[in-house]
Amino acid sequence: MENSGKERKHPKYCEKQFGHLKVPIEGWRGVHNGNVMIEGEDPVAFTDLLEYIEGDLLNELLPQVYL
Numbered sequence: 001m002e003n004s005g006k007e008r009k010h011p012k013y014c015e016k017q018f019g020h021l022k023v024p025i026e027g028w029r030g031v032h033n034g035n036v037m038i039e040g041e042d043p044v045a046f047t048d049l050l051e052y053i054e055g056d057l058l059n060e061l062l063p064q065v066y067l
Contacts, residue, residue: 027039035043 025038027041029037029039031037031046032043034046036046036049037043
């Protein structure tokens with residue numbers, strides 16, 4: 001997965017300009033055996049995705065919210 005020339009570890013679920021998750025997620029295939037499945041993406045462990053949201057993503061977005 002790529003993001004502005006850098007490889008992303010997680011699928012892209014929303015666009016920054018919207019400021020929220022895009023629902024329904026395009027290509028959504030559900031959660032199977034603990035992995036989030038999205039068409040055209042590698043499976044991502046649900047627990048890894050939650051850790052990413054709680055850690056890196058939240059830390060990146062909070063300064064933008066509280067400007």
